[in-house]
Amino acid sequence: MKMVSVEIKVKKEKKTKVFAGSKVVKHKKNKPKKSVAEKALKPKNYVQNPTPAPIIKKKKKYIMPTKSVTNDVVNSCLTAILQLSILHKKKNTILDDESPIFCEISCIKIQSVQTNIKFVLPNSTAASTGEICLIVPDMKKGRRFDHEPTIDHWEELLRKSGVTQVKTILPLRQVKVEYDQFELKRKLLTQHDFIMVDTRILSHASHLLGKMFFKKHNMLIPVRLHGQRDLKKAIEVGLRTVVLRLNIGITSTILLGHTGMPLDTLQENVISFVDQLRTRYPGGEANIRSLALCIPMSIAVPLYLTLRSSNTVNAPKIKKNKPKTFNTIEDELSTIPGSKVTVAPDGTVHVIKPNTQKRKINTVIKEDEEIESENEYSEDKDAAEDDQSE
Structure with missing residues (x-):
């Protein structure tokens, strides 16, 4: 066999000499040109696979009502309400009475039990022309005994202590005998604007009078008269107390004054009520969605509003204090x-x-x-x- 020699030529790369001060020019490969649409879609600073930036959730800080409700905010709301009351009086010239001022509270989560919460305000909410009634216990129990000696006894005690706000005194026996029908109870409700009951007979009086006395504001307010040396102070505290009745729904209303009161006293009542909500309201002030002031048959003026999520608030649970028996x-x-x-x-x-x-x-x-x-x-x-x- 004959051996055949094959010559393979290998192209050698040319080495370019680089001199000092000279620039090296690199030859670019021929790439396909991009269309105008591709250039428009991709910006100049486009990255194919960008690394996603870490998401940092900022904690939102919501302002509580005690900090947001200031004197200036309360003054502006009260001036707007007083102007609304003036317009309402112009439309209804027959009614010249003092219209009450309410505070509407809406919660984020509803409480578990229906309860009543007492608040003591710095100024009385009773109207100047309103009649105040006081229900007192009998000196002698039983339907056969007359109730006039008990009325005389309590009138003397109130006169000695210097109490002039109470117009009528009703013993518990008189409530049982004379106000046993529905029409008579409703008449008693309409005649008086403020009814106070001694704490010793509160359960009996509420059972006799019925549910309609709880629907109206400042009705059946408990007053501790047993063992009190200063009856005037006890009744003044009773006139300054207001009751917040928590219903099944979200909103609840409470009386804070009337249009006949000066602006400073109304402002004190509103600010003290908002301060007490921090400890007395179920769930605390974090459970409050909004606060607004209003008068009957008018638009509510907003005082406080928050967009707090309901997930940040726990459902309030109220435990009723049971008696020993x-x-x-x-x-x-x-x-x-x-x-x-x-x-x-x-x-x-x-x-x-x-x-x-x-x-x-x-x-x-x-x-x-x-x-x-x-x-x-x-x-x-x-x-x-x-x-x-x-």
């Missing part, structure tokens, strides 16, 4: 064997049924159904045999 009674129920019944002092009844009883009832029902199905099957079988014999 509040004991539930538990016993067996004779009508349902094996079950128990519990009766509370307020009249609520709960029946506790055992789970075993439910199982027994279910088994009895199933056995009855099986017996009925067997009887039906036997009847069908007998009918079929009779047909065949015929």
Whole structure:
């Protein structure tokens, strides 16, 4: 075999000499030119795979009502309300009475239980032309005894202490005898603008008068008269107390004054009420969505508003203070064997049924159904045999 020699030529790269002060020029490869649309879509500083920046959540700080409700804000709101009351009086010239000023409170989360909260304001909310009633306990209990000696006794005590605001005194016996019908109770409600009750007979009076006395503001306000040396101070505190009735809904209203009061006294009442909301309102001031001032049949003037999320607020739970004699009674129920019944002092009844009883009832029902199905099957079988014999 002959060997064949093949010459392979290899192109050598030319080495360029670089001299001092000279520039090296690199040859660019021929790349396809971009269209005008691609240039318009991609900006100059475009990066193909940009690294995402870390997301930092800033904590939002919401201002509480005690800090946002200042003297200037309250003054501006009250001046607007007074102007609204003047316009309302011009439209209704027959009614020249002092119109009450309310505060509307809307919460973020509703409380678990319906309760009443007392607030003591620096100034009285009773109108100058309004009549004030005081319900007092009887000196001698029973319907046979006359109630006039108790009225004379309390009138002397109030006269000695220098109390002039109370116009009428009602013993508990008079409430039982004379205000036993619905129309008479409503008449008592309309005649008086402010009703105070001694703490010793508050539960009895509220049971006799009914629910409609709780719907109106400043009705059945408790006053501690037992063991008080200074009756004037106790009644003045009662006239300065207001009750906030928390309902099932979000909003609730409370009376803070009337249009006949000067602007300074109204301002003091509003600011003291907002300060007390921090400790007395269920859930604290963080649970308050908005505050507004208004008069009857008018637009509410906003005093405070927040956009706080409901997730940041816990649902308020209120525990009622039970008296010492509040004991539930538990016993067996004779009508349902094996079950128990519990009766509370307020009249609520709960029946506790055992789970075993439910199982027994279910088994009895199933056995009855099986017996009925067997009887039906036997009847069908007998009918079929009779047909065949015929």
